[in-house]
Amino acid sequence: MKTSNAVTASAPVNGQQGNDWDSRWQKKMSDIAQALQASPVDVAALRRMAISEGGLLTDEIRCQVWPRLLNVPQHILDQDPETVERDNNKDYNQVLLDVQRSLRRFPPGMPDEQREGLQEELIDIILRVLKNNPQLHYYQGYHDIVVTFLLVVGERLATALVEKLSTHHLRDFMDPTMDNTKHILNYLMPIIERVNPEVHDFMQQAEVGTVFALSWLITWFGHVLSDFRHVVRLYDFFLACHPLMPIYFAAVIVLYREDEVLECECDMAMVHHLLSQIPQDLPYETLISRAGDLFVQFPPSELAREAASHDCMATTTFKDFDLASTQQRPDSVLLRRRKQKQAALERSVAGSTVTQPSVARRFVRLAVMGLTVALGAAALAVVNSALEWAPKLDLFP
Structure with missing residues (x-):
């Protein structure tokens, strides 16, 4: 279940405003919906939408499109996150320290209780990915990527997407050496x-x-x-x-x-x-x-x-x-x-x-x-x- 709606980017980050952007925003929303509804899903079109001005616009859209961009199968997305054993985990202490220092990565004004809950989920996601992929090695800064996925798509989807990302795009950073x-x-x-x-x-x-x-x-x-x-x-x-x-x-x-x-x-x-x-x-x-x-x-x-x-x-x-x-x-x-x-x-x-x-x-x-x-x-x-x-x-x- 998604626990945060940290951001909904309904306009380009450079601040373009007005009726022209509203029209293009609606058109892009429609194009993304059409690509998602196609059979099979039109992933090429989704990539164009992600690259083009404004990106994917909202967190709700990202929840649907990011898994397609990473080619994560639906049955993996549907899996509930497994329980993580923290005791005697070689990475736990370092992950805990990094997560505790990540306060600025959470939305300003977020209640402490909600933020602390998300930080616990952040630790679990990282340890879960590392446990399932012993060839991967944690590095300081990895949590900055994981927290972005957590805030946008929630713990369940973030676990699946981060695992795929870690074994492909981020693989070089997760070697035992630099x-x-x-x-x-x-x-x-x-x-x-x-x-x-x-x-x-x-x-x-x-x-x-x-x-x-x-x-x-x-x-x-x-x-x-x-x-x-x-x-x-x-x-x-x-x-x-x-x-x-x-x-x-x-x-x-x-x-x-x-x-x-x-x-x-x-x-x-x-x-x-x-x-x-x-x-x-x-x-x-x-x-x-x-x-x-x-x-x-x-x-x-x-x-x-x-x-x-x-x-x-x-x-x-x-x-x-x-x-x-x-x-x-x-x-x-x-x-x-x-x-x-x-x-x-x-x-x-x-x-x-x-x-x-x-x-x-x-x-x-x-x-x-x-x-x-x-x-x-x-x-x-x-x-x-x-x-x-x-x-x-x-x-x-």
């Missing part, structure tokens, strides 16, 4: 270099590394964002996409802050401090769209050699996940949108009088960001099915 987590972080700089070599070179000169993005990655930004609406909007997006999408979103945040970064003193401590303090007023819809563009433009297979010489487990397990979820790929959504934006961008650049190379590069970057806002939702809306694009993207090295 080697695979570091490997995923290694994708960050190659993405930044391809988009903005100046920012990349500045960060390299400052020797800032990528540790500033660690908490972003391993909590899916749940630990660093104060507004729960922003967190669940990102979860909609990440659940609909490849497991490495969070690192693309991290790169987009750095790129968005280009001016701040380049104006900072080129010192490791100074740059690390700047980047680790994530702004709370980011243009989330713009950045989500841009992250999708970069994923299609620079897929993991293209970056793998620079990131490391071996595959990370997230992409390896995603192959198995993909085989069981052939209609759940977001790639055609992102590809179609990028093609439309690229055509519009080429027309804009062709009609401009910019001649200096540095100015031209700046113009292109700004134009891409502008087109993301202008065309993102519209381009998504005209994509009829993820299966219409027959060839599959070569996502893996």
Whole structure:
């Protein structure tokens, strides 16, 4: 039984209001309902809805759609959570400490009794998943992901969804060492270099590394964002996409802050401090769209050699996940949108009088960001099915 209705995001997190959004909100609600009622369920359409502006809109919709995005069978969703034995559990003490420190992750004003009950459920979910999957190892920050699912879908569904997520998208983070987590972080700089070599070179000169993005990655930004609406909007997006999408979103945040970064003193401590303090007023819809563009433009297979010489487990397990979820790929959504934006961008650049190379590069970057806002939702809306694009993207090295 769901114990909390922590958030109902009935409008985009960037605050668009008015009759135009009301109309699109109603249309999207109708499209989601139609996809859920289809036989079989139109998971490709649900992925488009999760990626496009506003995400999945409400917690009630997420309760229905998130299981579809993770391909969790109904019989597993219907199972009641098993009793968890806490005594002599090797992870219990650390989990308890982390959960006790998670007060800010609960809605302000929630009665203490309700919050304490949810914290007990949070502990049980984590211990239950770890007990059923002894190959998984708890890490600090895991509870930030689990609490998001608990607040949105309740204990029963959260248990099933977190278990599936932990054995696929989060699998690298749950190794006994941080080697695979570091490997995923290694994708960050190659993405930044391809988009903005100046920012990349500045960060390299400052020797800032990528540790500033660690908490972003391993909590899916749940630990660093104060507004729960922003967190669940990102979860909609990440659940609909490849497991490495969070690192693309991290790169987009750095790129968005280009001016701040380049104006900072080129010192490791100074740059690390700047980047680790994530702004709370980011243009989330713009950045989500841009992250999708970069994923299609620079897929993991293209970056793998620079990131490391071996595959990370997230992409390896995603192959198995993909085989069981052939209609759940977001790639055609992102590809179609990028093609439309690229055509519009080429027309804009062709009609401009910019001649200096540095100015031209700046113009292109700004134009891409502008087109993301202008065309993102519209381009998504005209994509009829993820299966219409027959060839599959070569996502893996």
